[in-house]
Amino acid sequence: MNTPANRAEPSLALGMVGNCAISALVDAQARIVWCCMPRFDGDPVFNALLQPGSEGSSFAIELEDFAASEQWYEPNTAVLRTRLTDVHGNCLEVTDFAPRFHARSRFFRPGMLVRRVQPVCGSPRMRVRLDVLYEWGECRPAITRGSNHVRYVGSAFALRLNTDAPVTYVLSGEPFTAHREYSFLLGADESLAEGIADTARYFEQETLSYWKRWTQRLHLPLEWQDAVIRAAITLKMSLFEDTGAIVAAMTTSIPESANSGRNWDYRYCWLRDAFFVVRALNSLSEVGTMEDYLRWLGNVVAKAADGHIQPLYGIGLEQELPEVIVPHMAGYRGMGPVRVGNQAAEHFQHDVYGNIVLGAAQSFHDKRLLHPGGNAEFARLEQIGTMAVQVYGQPDAGMWELRTRARIHTSSALMSWAACDRLAKIAKVLGLAERAKHWHSHAQRMRAEILERAWSPARGAFAESFGGSELDASVLLMAEVGLVAPADPRFVSTLDAMEQTLCDGPYMRRYEAADDFGKPETSFNICTFWRIDALARVGRTEQARGIFEAMLAVRNPLGLLSEDTHATTGEMWGNFPQTYSMVGVINAAMRLSAPWDSVI
Incomplete structure (x- = not known):
């Protein structure tokens, strides 16, 4: 498996996702290695770009027996896709974006990252490694959990991960078989108004539409x-x-x-x-x-x-x-x-x-x-x-x-x-x-x-x-x-x-x-x-x-x-x-x- 111990050293082969409120940098293996909250110049809750190894923090979707990856933007958008393949030919795809679209006569741009993971081929086994650090890496959050969420509580603010993946595996880092689509929504410590999967799909659909319309108007x-x-x-x-x-x-x-x-x-x-x-x-x-x-x-x-x-x-x-x-x-x-x-x-x-x-x-x-x-x-x-x-x-x-x-x-x-x-x-x-x-x-x-x-x-x-x-x-x-x-x-x-x-x-x-x-x-x-x-x-x-x-x-x-x-x-x-x-x-x-x- 591609573990933190044998990852390549940091590089700038990164993709950027954002929504004009927050942004994140994602490496070629679908790790979020840099993200400041609650705004661009804030605290890097994911700091692995500047703190390699076990001391750093990142949000990784890892594939057991990883072999190769490919990465691309959905054309004319800020929606990033990373496809991970293992040595057996099993494959899963990670979609990353920050929601941005027009709703209720304003731009909806929450301080939120959305990750959607879906199996593409075979029975891929995935591991979620989500490590949040506060105060420039010096403070670990207090962690609480619910049936479909995890809270990462710091002294200045808290983040909430809403997910339909098994919370037990998310917290333990235990690998599990991806037999269906999973959604991860990381942002403010607030409950979702609708279901996790429905919200993630809707946010992706509207964000794709926003960027394609924005690009269409360019000269x-x-x-x-x-x-x-x-x-x-x-x-x-x-x-x-x-x-x-x-x-x-x-x-x-x-x-x-x-x-x-x-x-x-x-x-x-x-x-x-x-x-x-x-x-x-x-x-x-x-x-x-x-x-x-x-x-x-x-x-x-x-x-x-x-x-x-x-x-x-x-x-x-x-x-x-x-x-x-x-x-x-x-x-x-x-x-x-x-x-x-x-x-x-x-x-x-x-x-x-x-x-x-x-x-x-x-x-x-x-x-x-x-x-x-x-x-x-x-x-x-x-x-x-x-x-x-x-x-x-x-x-x-x-x-x-x-x-x-x-x-x-x-x-x-x-x-x-x-x-x-x-x-x-x-x-x-x-x-x-x-x-x-x-x-x-x-x-x-x-x-x-x-x-x-x-x-x-x-x-x-x-x-x-x-x-x-x-x-x-x-x-x-x-x-x-x-x-x-x-x-x-x-x-x-x-x-x-x-x-x-x-x-x-x-x-x-x-x-x-x-x-x-x-x-x-x-x-x-x-x-x-x-x-x-x-x-x-x-x-x-x-x-x-x-x-x-x-x-x-x-x-x-x-x-x-x-x-x-x-x-x-x-x-x-x-x-x-x-x-x-x-x-x-x-x-x-x-x-x-x-x-x-x-x-x-």
């Missing part, structure tokens, strides 16, 4: 549709719908490279990352996520009474996210430390103001929205523009969140320009000629200075900071946000210099200079996608397509990406699934795909 490119659909669903699941926040990833402390110590907690909302998520989904005509995010963003702006806005917040608008190390957890593959919280919340990252304006700009131009931007929203956005002007040209930690070095980063200055540029365009749409003139003048001044002070004659490229000479992939955003034309010889020269300095084959690193931890060992996926975008913009389409295909090839078997890729092994590193990376898949496909009118 897809002609090529790479499966990759785009999977990326879009993953981004949607990264929305914490209760507040509108969008998390950067579902995990903490997956290192950027082996034993690097670059282990961060990404379960929060970065304004920068969220803007790119919103824009990618907007390109697919999915504007609902943007409206949810703008609701959250409006509260961020309203709360910033002193004008300063942090680069990230908790998904409930928490400002203080103190970074601490969990000493008793081993970390991913034993590569600690495990961190909770993120010190970057204390940073001054001046690109944040531009990201706010960019994230809100479409709401003033898009007639489809239920709550389009108007004069009142513009007035609040002008306050952000004022901050962008004030911080322009001041040293900061930069978008890569350097902890011990401050410079006037080109990317931060670029976003201040973007804030002023977009405010001028919004004012024009609203018929506010004087305000349009005001913001346009700021944008003109900033643009001229950026083009002069960021240019390094010695490198023949735009540098990462004013007066600097080191290269940084974030400078490629100059064309993406419109500061320079892609055909500008200076931009083309910058791209050429970066390809010589920052690229390892198809992959691209963030920067060439050493940081607080030395020089990065892995490529940063979003930088590779920026390169793809830049190549396409300058007309090197075939090269861009080749690099895009290389990136698609290093996704995990379910089409998901983490933050980083090792250029030699192709292995994924960094937190998972990384929204920024999934954004890159959508953006590249939309830019590179052949047009629909080429086939119809």
Whole structure:
């Protein structure tokens, strides 16, 4: 039997299920190895991803005499299926999802995971291993049982497993023959209104229907549709719908490279990352996520009474996210430390103001929205523009969140320009000629200075900071946000210099200079996608397509990406699934795909 003692070490060959309230990561053998409750940034009640071996917790459906498995998503949905086969040819299938569908004029998205297990062939013998841990693995729950449920009671909250499987076997871990379908519903400590099996089947049917209808409304490119659909669903699941926040990833402390110590907690909302998520989904005509995010963003702006806005917040608008190390957890593959919280919340990252304006700009131009931007929203956005002007040209930690070095980063200055540029365009749409003139003048001044002070004659490229000479992939955003034309010889020269300095084959690193931890060992996926975008913009389409295909090839078997890729092994590193990376898949496909009118 495939027991915990002989399982392979943790990997990122994981599937994600979620419903915009909670999420879980499921490995290739149907083990839930990561799940935070009661929300994305909560307590990891299943933590085996970061605590391998008997000290960790997971929810496993194990097959006796296990031989092989296959895993896939039901097409166009977030419903995951895993088929387990034993050495005798017996087979069972595990279906995982978090319920999400429209009911009673609202989205029904309980903090619940549903697992349905059914025999497919022969007489498979299965074992249920459900280990819940609280308080980051330090506390075991008090367990009580009923005829069809088990309660796992912690000091802060309790979980209830409703199941029609034998409760005795669930608690003992004793194997038993799966002669029929079994359902497991793990969530809040509440009784079900209807029968267990009926509820599970109904939830699956409605959840499948929701995701298929949601996908049906997407505006897809002609090529790479499966990759785009999977990326879009993953981004949607990264929305914490209760507040509108969008998390950067579902995990903490997956290192950027082996034993690097670059282990961060990404379960929060970065304004920068969220803007790119919103824009990618907007390109697919999915504007609902943007409206949810703008609701959250409006509260961020309203709360910033002193004008300063942090680069990230908790998904409930928490400002203080103190970074601490969990000493008793081993970390991913034993590569600690495990961190909770993120010190970057204390940073001054001046690109944040531009990201706010960019994230809100479409709401003033898009007639489809239920709550389009108007004069009142513009007035609040002008306050952000004022901050962008004030911080322009001041040293900061930069978008890569350097902890011990401050410079006037080109990317931060670029976003201040973007804030002023977009405010001028919004004012024009609203018929506010004087305000349009005001913001346009700021944008003109900033643009001229950026083009002069960021240019390094010695490198023949735009540098990462004013007066600097080191290269940084974030400078490629100059064309993406419109500061320079892609055909500008200076931009083309910058791209050429970066390809010589920052690229390892198809992959691209963030920067060439050493940081607080030395020089990065892995490529940063979003930088590779920026390169793809830049190549396409300058007309090197075939090269861009080749690099895009290389990136698609290093996704995990379910089409998901983490933050980083090792250029030699192709292995994924960094937190998972990384929204920024999934954004890159959508953006590249939309830019590179052949047009629909080429086939119809």
